[in-house]
Amino acid sequence: MTTPRRSVLYMPGANERALEKAKTIPADALILDLEDAVSPDAKEAARERVCAAVGSYGSREVTIRVNGLDTEWHDADLRAAASAGPAAVVVPKVNSAAEVHNIERALELGGAPDHTKIWAMLETPVAMLHAEEIAAASERLTVLVMGTNDLAKELHAEFVPGRGPLLGGLSLCLLAARATGRVILDGVYNDVKDIPGFEAECEQGRQYGFDGKTLIHPAQVEPCNRIFAPSEAEIDRSRRIIEAFEAAQKDGRGVVTVDGRMIENLHVDNARRVLALAEAVKG
Numbered sequence: 517m518t519t520p521r522r523s524v525l526y527m528p529g530a531n532e533r534a535l536e537k538a539k540t541i542p543a544d545a546l547i548l549d550l551e552d553a554v555s556p557d558a559k560e561a562a563r564e565r566v567c568a569a570v571g572s573y574g575s576r577e578v579t580i581r582v583n584g585l586d587t588e589w590h591d592a593d594l595r596a597a598a599s600a601g602p603a604a605v606v607v608p609k610v611n612s613a614a615e616v617h618n619i620e621r622a623l624e625l626g627g628a629p630d631h632t633k634i635w636a637m638l639e640t641p642v643a644m645l646h647a648e649e650i651a652a653a654s655e656r657l658t659v660l661v662m663g664t665n666d667l668a669k670e671l672h673a674e675f676v677p678g679r680g681p682l683l684g685g686l687s688l689c690l691l692a693a694r695a696t697g698r699v700i701l702d703g704v705y706n707d708v709k710d711i712p713g714f715e716a717e718c719e720q721g722r723q724y725g726f727d728g729k730t731l732i733h734p735a736q737v738e739p740c741n742r743i744f745a746p747s748e749a750e751i752d753r754s755r756r757i758i759e760a761f762e763a764a765q766k767d768g769r770g771v772v773t774v775d776g777r778m779i780e781n782l783h784v785d786n787a788r789r790v791l792a793l794a795e796a797v798k799g
C-alpha cells in the first residue's frame with residue numbers, strides 16, 4: 517500500500533493556535549515540532565502539548581520532531597514521544613548509523629509501539645557523506661527528511677533560485693534513499709509569500725525524485741499536493757503503457773512503443789507506481 521507524503525507540514529509545538537488550525541489543513545502528514553520552532557523556555561510545555569495532541573488529527577500521519585541528540589531536551593523528548601506513540605519520531609541532524617542505533621534503542625526502552633518509526637533528518641555535510649549508512653541503519657527508519665536551512669548554513673551557501681549550491685547534497689541523499697528503499701522528503705521553502713518560487717521548487721524536487729516536500733505554512737499545502745500528485749496526463753499515459761505492454765506480451769513481444777516512445781517492463785513498473793500513488797492520493 518502506498519502512503520502519500522506529498523505535503524508534510526511543520527507546526528511549532530508551542531503554538532496552540534497552529535496545532536488547532538492544522539486539524540483543517542489537508543497536508544498528507546504533520547510534524548509537531550519541539551526543535552527549532554520552539555524557544556528554550558517553552559520546550560517543556562510544548563512537549564506536553566504535542567504529546568497530548570498526537571491523536572487529534574484523524575487518519576493522517578502525525579509525527580513529533582524531537583530536539584537534537586546533543587541537546588539537554590533530547591532524552592526526555594524521546595521518552596515522551598515513545599509513550600505518545602506517533603507515526604514517527606523525526607530526529608534532527610542525524611550524522612551516523614550509531615546515532616540511529618541509539619535512537620532505536622531509546623524508543624524500545626521507552627516502550628514505543630511498533631508503528632512508531634524513525635524519520636532521520638539529513639542536514640549537515642557529514643550526513644550527506646554518510647547518507648547511505650544512516651538510511652540502512654535500521655528497519656525502523658523509514659523516511660529521510662532534508663534540512664536545507666541547516667545544510668546551507670553549514671556549507672556557507674547562499675539561497676539562490678534553482679538551489680545550485682545544495683544539489684550535490686540533495687542528490688547524494690536521493691541516491692541513498694533509493695538504494696535502501698526509503699521515502700525521501702525535500703526541505704522547506706522559507707518565503708511563505710512567494711508561491712510562484714515555492715511552486716518552482718516543488719517542480720524541481722519532484723523532477724529529482726523526491727516523494728514530497730516539508731512545508732512551513734498552510735498556503736504551501738495546496739500547490740504542493742497538486743505538484744507531487746500524478747497529473748491526469750501522467751495517469752492516462754501510465755494506463756496506456758500498461759495496456760500496450762500487456763497486449764504486446766500476449767503476442768510474445770517484450771518491447772512496444774507508446775506515443776512513439778520505447779516501452780519495456782521497467783517503464784511498466786514505473787507506470788504501476790504512478791497509478792498506485794494516484795489511487796492513494798484519491799483516498
Ligand SMILES: CC(C)(COP(=O)(O)OP(=O)(O)OC[C@H]1O[C@@H](n2cnc3c(N)ncnc32)[C@H](O)[C@@H]1OP(=O)(O)O)[C@@H](O)C(=O)NCCC(=O)NCCSC(=O)C[C@H](O)C(=O)O
Binds near residue numbers: 553665
Ligand atoms: C512562518 C510563520 C512564522 C508565519 O507565521 P504568520 O506570519 O503568523 O502566518 P500567517 O499569519 O500567514 O498565518 C495564517 C494562519 O495560519 C496559521 N499557521 C501559520 N503557520 C502554520 C503552520 N505551520 N501550521 C499550522 N497553522 C499555521 C496561523 O496560526 C494563522 O492562523 P489563524 O490565526 O487562525 O488565521 C509560521 O507559518 C510558522 O511558524 N511556520 C512553521 C515554522 C516552523 O515550524 N519551523 C520549524 C521547521 S522548519 C525547519 O526547521 C527545517 C529544517 O530543520 C532545516 O534545517 O531546513
Ligand SMILES: [Mg+2]
Binds near residue numbers: 639
Ligand atoms: Mg534544521
